Amino acid sequence: MSDTIYFDNAATTFPKPEEVYVFMDKFYRECGVNLGRGQHNLAAKASALVSETRRLLLDLFHCSNKKVIFTHTATEAMNIILQGLTLTDGCNIYLSPFEHNAVTRIVAHLQDIHKLNVITLAVNKEKLSFDLERIRYQFSEKKPALVVLSHASNVCGVVAPIHELCAMSKPYGAINVIDMCQTAGLVDTDVSSDNIDFAIFAGHKTLYGPLGVAGFVCSGRLKPLPLLFGGTGADSANQSLPETVPERYEVASPNIHAISGLFAALQWIKATGIEQIYEKEKYNHFKLIDVLSCFDNIKIFTPNDISSGIGVVSCVFNGYSSDSIGKILSEHHIAVRTGLHCAPYCHKFLGTYPAGTVRFSVSYFNTDADFTVLHRVLDYIVENS
Amino acid sequence: MSDTIYFDNAATTFPKPEEVYVFMDKFYRECGVNLGRGQHNLAAKASALVSETRRLLLDLFHCSNKKVIFTHTATEAMNIILQGLTLTDGCNIYLSPFEHNAVTRIVAHLQDIHKLNVITLAVNKEKLSFDLERIRYQFSEKKPALVVLSHASNVCGVVAPIHELCAMSKPYGAINVIDMCQTAGLVDTDVSSDNIDFAIFAGHKTLYGPLGVAGFVCSGRLKPLPLLFGGTGADSANQSLPETVPERYEVASPNIHAISGLFAALQWIKATGIEQIYEKEKYNHFKLIDVLSCFDNIKIFTPNDISSGIGVVSCVFNGYSSDSIGKILSEHHIAVRTGLHCAPYCHKFLGTYPAGTVRFSVSYFNTDADFTVLHRVLDYIVENS
Numbered sequence: 001m002s003d004t005i006y007f008d009n010a011a012t013t014f015p016k017p018e019e020v021y022v023f024m025d026k027f028y029r030e031c032g033v034n035l036g037r038g039q040h041n042l043a044a045k046a047s048a049l050v051s052e053t054r055r056l057l058l059d060l061f062h063c064s065n066k067k068v069i070f071t072h073t074a075t076e077a078m079n080i081i082l083q084g085l086t087l088t089d090g091c092n093i094y095l096s097p098f099e100h101n102a103v104t105r106i107v108a109h110l111q112d113i114h115k116l117n118v119i120t121l122a123v124n125k126e127k128l129s130f131d132l133e134r135i136r137y138q139f140s141e142k143k144p145a146l147v148v149l150s151h152a153s154n155v156c157g158v159v160a161p162i163h164e165l166c167a168m169s170k171p172y173g174a175i176n177v178i179d180m181c182q183t184a185g186l187v188d189t190d191v192s193s194d195n196i197d198f199a200i201f202a203g204h205k206t207l208y209g210p211l212g213v214a215g216f217v218c219s220g221r222l223k224p225l226p227l228l229f230g231g232t233g234a235d236s237a238n239q240s241l242p243e244t245v246p247e248r249y250e251v252a253s254p255n256i257h258a259i260s261g262l263f264a265a266l267q268w269i270k271a272t273g274i275e276q277i278y279e280k281e282k283y284n285h286f287k288l289i290d291v292l293s294c295f296d297n298i299k300i301f302t303p304n305d306i307s308s309g310i311g312v313v314s315c316v317f318n319g320y321s322s323d324s325i326g327k328i329l330s331e332h333h334i335a336v337r338t339g340l341h342c343a344p345y346c347h348k349f350l351g352t353y354p355a356g357t358v359r360f361s362v363s364y365f366n367t368d369a370d371f372t373v374l375h376r377v378l379d380y381i382v383e384n385s
Numbered sequence: 386m387s388d389t390i391y392f393d394n395a396a397t398t399f400p401k402p403e404e405v406y407v408f409m410d411k412f413y414r415e416c417g418v419n420l421g422r423g424q425h426n427l428a429a430k431a432s433a434l435v436s437e438t439r440r441l442l443l444d445l446f447h448c449s450n451k452k453v454i455f456t457h458t459a460t461e462a463m464n465i466i467l468q469g470l471t472l473t474d475g476c477n478i479y480l481s482p483f484e485h486n487a488v489t490r491i492v493a494h495l496q497d498i499h500k501l502n503v504i505t506l507a508v509n510k511e512k513l514s515f516d517l518e519r520i521r522y523q524f525s526e527k528k529p530a531l532v533v534l535s536h537a538s539n540v541c542g543v544v545a546p547i548h549e550l551c552a553m554s555k556p557y558g559a560i561n562v563i564d565m566c567q568t569a570g571l572v573d574t575d576v577s578s579d580n581i582d583f584a585i586f587a588g589h590k591t592l593y594g595p596l597g598v599a600g601f602v603c604s605g606r607l608k609p610l611p612l613l614f615g616g617t618g619a620d621s622a623n624q625s626l627p628e629t630v631p632e633r634y635e636v637a638s639p640n641i642h643a644i645s646g647l648f649a650a651l652q653w654i655k656a657t658g659i660e661q662i663y664e665k666e667k668y669n670h671f672k673l674i675d676v677l678s679c680f681d682n683i684k685i686f687t688p689n690d691i692s693s694g695i696g697v698v699s700c701v702f703n704g705y706s707s708d709s710i711g712k713i714l715s716e717h718h719i720a721v722r723t724g725l726h727c728a729p730y731c732h733k734f735l736g737t738y739p740a741g742t743v744r745f746s747v748s749y750f751n752t753d754a755d756f757t758v759l760h761r762v763l764d765y766i767v768e769n770s
Contacts (some may be wrong), residue, residue: 004427011419012638014427025410028595033720034396040711040720042389042399072457072597075615075637101624102615102637108624109614204638210413211640212457212597227612229494230460230487231727237739239486239493239729252460252487253397253589255596257643326425335418335425342616344624354622 005370007288008335010154010182010312010361012204012211016265023264024210028257035233035256046256053259056266057217060274061199062190067220069246070254074181074202074214075102076228080249081177081198081216082106082148084224089115091145094138094169096121096130096160097349098153101342103179107148117142121149121165125349127304128158136168144174151189152182155346155359156301157285157312159187166195175222181205181214182310185265186281188274197222203258208364209265212258220245228252277364284362285311287371292360295378301350301357314341314350314357319385322358329358332377336360390755392673393720395539395567395697395746397589397596401650408649409595413642420618420641431641438644441651442602445659446584447575452605454631455639459566459587459599460487461613465634466562466583466601467491467533469609474500476530479523479554481506481515481545482734483538486727488564492533502527506534506550510734512689513543521553529559536574537567540731540744541686542670542697544572551580560607566590566599567695570650571666573659582607588643593749594650597643605630613637662749669747670696672756677745680763686735686742699726699735699742704770707743714743717762721745 006014027049035046054068071077082103087093087110095103097120107118119142122134147169152159166176177198183189186206191199200216203209226241230251235242242248269277288311292300297318303309317325326338339356340347347353391399412434420431439453456462468491472478480488482505492503504527507519532554537544551561562583568574569586570593576584585601588594611626615636620627627633654662674691677683682703688694702710711723724741725732732738745759 004425006418006427008418008425008428012417014417015414016417021410021414025406029400029406032397032399032401032595033391033393040389040393040715040722041718042391042720043393072461072640073615073637076457076461076613079613079615100616101621105614105616105624105626105636109611210417211638211642226494228461228464229490230458230464231485231490233727236486236725236727237729239490241490251490252458253596255457255643257596258640330425333426335427337425340621342618342621344622 003333005334005373007360007362007366007374008337009363010205010359011337013206013208013363015365016208016210016261017268019268020209020261020264024257024261027260032257034253049263050254050256050259053263053266056263056270057201060185060266060269061217063192063217065192065219066217067245068215068217069249070213070215070259071249072212072214072255074179074200077200077214077216078102078179079106080227081224082110083227085146085175087114087116087145090117092117092119092142094119094121094144094147096149097123098150098155098158098343098346099148100150100154100179101344103148104345123349128156128301129303129305129308130161130165132161132164132168135165139168139172143172144169146175146177148177149179150182151178151180151187152310152312153346154182154312155341155343155357156314156350157309158303159183159308159310162196163193166193170195182312185269185274186278186310188278191217194219203262203265207262207265208268209262210258212255213262218245223248280364281311281362282307284366285309287368288313288360288362291371291375291378294375295382297382301352311362312359313361314352314359316352316357322356325358325381328381329377334374334377388718390719390758392745392747392751392759393722394748395590395744396722398591398593398748400750401593401595401646402653404653405594405646405649409642409646412645417642419638434648435639435641435644438648438651441648441655442586445570445651445654446602448577448602450577450604451602452630453600453602454634455598455600455644456634457597457599457640459564459585462585462599462601463487463564464491465612466609467495468612470531470560472499472501472530475502477502477504477527479504479506479529479532481534482508483535483540483543483728483731484533485535485539485564486729488533489730508734513541513686514688514690514693515546515550517546517549517553520550524553524557528557529554531560531562533562533564535564535567536572537695537697538731539567539697540726540728540742541699541735542694543688544568544693544695547581548578551578555580567697570654570659571663571695573663576602579604588647588650592647592650593653594647595643597640598647603630608633665749666696666747667692669751670694672753673698673745673747676756676760676763679760680767682767686737696747697744698746699737699744701737701742707741710743710766713766714762719759719762
């Protein structure tokens with residue numbers, strides 16, 4: 001393992017549970033074949049694993065009424081959904097102020113095609129909390145056609161009240177898209193409601209799986225037009241993609257290697273307990289805040305009510321650029337992420353644009369020793385400034 | 386390892402070189418982070434590996450004048466290229482008769498948008514060889530705007546004379562797209578010529594890498610419009626994708642896990658020698674033909690000049706459906722792929738549509754014992770029919 005103290009878990013969780021490394025290697029050695037495109041025993045075994053992984057995801061999200069579509073990245077999932085929806089000129093699209101370029105760059109592209117009104121959901125800047133009353137007013141003034149919402153911000157960890165928001169927008173006929181990249185497997189969330197049209201997950205973040213598998217959960221009734229065309233291993237004679245979900249969106253060879261890792265990760269989450277994972281992450285989150293709060297020259301961006309956030313915390317160090325802090329921390333083998341975190345609008349909202357912040361993000365696997373070292377290194381930085 | 390005798394290498398090569406499994410597991414355990422989006426040591430190490438993998442690919446394809454764009458699947462690469470080109474109504478698109486749904490379904494989608502003339506390149510049905518004289522005439526009659534060509538067929542292994550064809554189409558201003566999924570790393574191929582605009586590879590097939598990494602090689606001068614929008618880890622404030630290549634097409638977290646496996650595979654190819662790999666595969670290909678040729682009731686689809694094909698061979702068993710043969714072989718632990726192989730037009734061309742064929746495809750790792758067992762099982766099938 002690495003001797004790096006890793007606070008870059010919002011980019012990708014590291015390390016993974018030992019079970020994930022072991023199972024992934026074993027499965028790929030024993031059964032690293034292409035599924036669903038043949039009838040041999042290995043292909044059938046691989047297909048069974050994929051089905052079981054879908055089932056574990058539906059269990060985790062409490063939505064046996066829905067379907068899982070696998071993609072290779074959450075960005076691909078967001079593109080499939082947003083580019084595939086039928087939007088009309090003049091419609092209102094609501095985004096949170098925290099959205100990632102994986103949302104805003106797609107919306108910018110859609111604005112090149114349609115006349116869209118892009119509106120920012122009201123969030124209290126002091127408390128970093130969603131202002132439901134103001135949002136209720138926003139919706140009544142300008143009816144939402146589409147709401148795209150990070151369940152938790154990848155910059156400052158603010159958790160959005162997705163159920164309340166989706167319940168407020170749905171009566172207007174809005175399509176609600178929730179980006180759960182920073183919460184799936186961490187914040188126990190029921191997405192069975194019809195108010196949530198699409199919920200996106202990334203295997204390699206809070207799900208503790210590997211890179212290469214992501215996807216979304218949906219009812220299968222609202223079907224975006226396909227974005228990627230290709231072989232689906234079934235109905236091959238048809239030059240249109242199948243109408244059935246998930247087949248309609250799962251073109252090309254599925255990444256059985258990554259899916260096997262996600263399978264092991266989901267089993268680990270189940271065995272460990274999502275509440276226990278959340279409690280451990282919260283413990284590490286609070287430890288992080290405790291350390292950072294010791295320094296007067298560090299400004300912390302986290303919700304006023306810390307427990308309404310997850311362990312992703314942005315900071316500005318007075319008198320230092322974020323990049324220089326990142327560099328010094330790296331020299332002390334502490335990994336963080338500095339800059340804009342692919343979310344320039346979030347930094348504009350926080351007032352940290354264009355310099356960005358130093359982002360610390362914890363996982364289940366950070367230890368007390370990690371925070372002791374962090375404290376010591378921050379002491380050193382302050383003393384030598 | 387599995388006790389299956391694996392003749393489904395055209396779907397994905399299996400097993401991989403031991404070095405690939407070992408390196409991938411080790412690298413992901415030690416450095417399974419997100420690259421290019423931060424400054425910490427692990428991120429820098431991961432970035433260096435990605436750069437080195439690009440360099441090894443350019444070496445393999447003899448094209449230091451070009452650039453490598455990573456995607457997650459070859460299908461994604463084909464979609465980025467074909468959907469991103471600016472096509473005009475009435476233009477002529479030439480496809481080989483062997484194209485996969487990863488080409489033909491995209492073209493069918495493009496035909497919903499533009500009036501395109503889709504023309505099949507002339508191939509001699511008896512010899513299974515491209516008819517260059519007739520194609521020269523085709524081009525002169527209907528000027529090619531776009532040529533999309535599998536370097537080798539995934540159904541019957543026919544290798545296309547890509548250099549001659551691209552040289553013939555280029556004077557008309559055609560854009561030439563070569564699908565090297567079945568040849569990259571197997572057939573030593575120089576794609577440095579300006580006649581070849583895009584050459585697509587799949588990491589998990591003849592390159593002996595894992596699933597989850599593919600891509601294309603291009604000059605970077607002709608830039609398809611982007612298909613997928615999202616974070617690129619750089620120039621984050623800009624809501625348009627960067628103009629630079631590869632950044633323009635590489636959105637979302639790169640799959641460092643899969644890329645590390647491809648890196649190890651490319652090193653294995655270099656150490657083993659691509660000529661040696663080709664010779665071994667050809668040896669196995671000829672062994673396969675020898676076994677299949679022993680049976681009068683097996684019709685083999687392979688080029689007349691066997692050495693102008695690769696080890697992907699389709700068969701029809703008189704008196705049996707392809708699926709039933711696949712099932713019997715599977716019961717004897719022999720993995721093949723039956724049906725249409727996501728290439729219905731190829732089967733229409735071969736006269737094997739809609740029933741399809743039994744496809745046997747070999748790799749470097751098949752052994753003489755595999756063919757002995759295959760021979761015995763085929764004997765058993767014939768005796769018991």
